[in-house]
Amino acid sequence: MKKTNYSYIGISFIILVFGIYFIPKIIDRIKNHDVTRNESRSDFAGENNIKLSDLAFIEINGEPKQAPHFSFINQDGKTITNDDYKDMVYIVEFFFTTCPTICPRMNANLIQIQNSFKDYKNFGVASFTINPEHDTPEVLKAYAEKYGVSNPYWNLMTGDQDAIYKLANQGFNLYTAKEESVEGGFEHSGNFALIDKNGFIRSRVVNGNPIIFYNGIISQTEKVDDEGMSEEITILKEDIAKLLKE
Incomplete structure (x- = not known):
């Protein structure tokens, strides 16, 4: 039972760290038009990443x-x-x-x-x-x-x-x-x-x-x-x- 509780705590901690670190970066990318509607998970790895120009x-x-x-x-x-x-x-x-x-x-x-x-x-x-x-x-x-x-x-x-x-x-x-x-x-x-x-x-x-x-x-x-x-x-x-x- 304790092992299960520690697993939940570990997962919650990972989610919290992800939110603190990645969410602001995603918001910044949206503001800078670096994320398009068709952007998939693979785009974050540098594949098929289409960026709008500064026009x-x-x-x-x-x-x-x-x-x-x-x-x-x-x-x-x-x-x-x-x-x-x-x-x-x-x-x-x-x-x-x-x-x-x-x-x-x-x-x-x-x-x-x-x-x-x-x-x-x-x-x-x-x-x-x-x-x-x-x-x-x-x-x-x-x-x-x-x-x-x-x-x-x-x-x-x-x-x-x-x-x-x-x-x-x-x-x-x-x-x-x-x-x-x-x-x-x-x-x-x-x-x-x-x-x-x-x-x-x-x-x-x-x-x-x-x-x-x-x-x-x-x-x-x-x-x-x-x-x-x-x-x-x-x-x-x-x-x-x-x-x-x-």
Whole structure:
């Protein structure tokens, strides 16, 4: 009987020590996003341990913001939706083929990024024209060939103009508008949005705050523009690499 009592005492002591030593560590790991929902016991031994990167989730009203649903026609005449980017890291941009100002620079930078990740089958680009009346699939196809688009998951998409503008302004908060008074007849953001494998908008944190979007206009070779703003293609590449490892 005494042996049994001592066994219970020994087991209770082991449980107490485990709680004192391991529980705080597990809590710290959860706070640091080192534990995922699918983490198993073997993960604690270093097997199949998947860690989130240090990139922030963009939050709206306290909830991580996901890329909104979309369905448009690409340069090959195929219908493309969010599902085509499932389990992929991808960049979102809004442009138009006759843009005389920032679009050529943005897409030259995207080509450079494309070539940097040419060996990855889970990286893509989603480009939406803001002038769908002109930018038919045939026009987008010629544009893609002109710039050297080779990534099979780089879709240049066209469709209903109101739907595209809603996607840009409300879905991604990337400004887009038809404005006849400006050169080219349209205004739009020169930024890129970065989307992770689960469809969440992500960005790096600078001085305690997420940058949200990445400047897509200034090239790595330029380094800074006339106003002294630094290029962000370098950090975008770094952050794409981080998301590809998640």
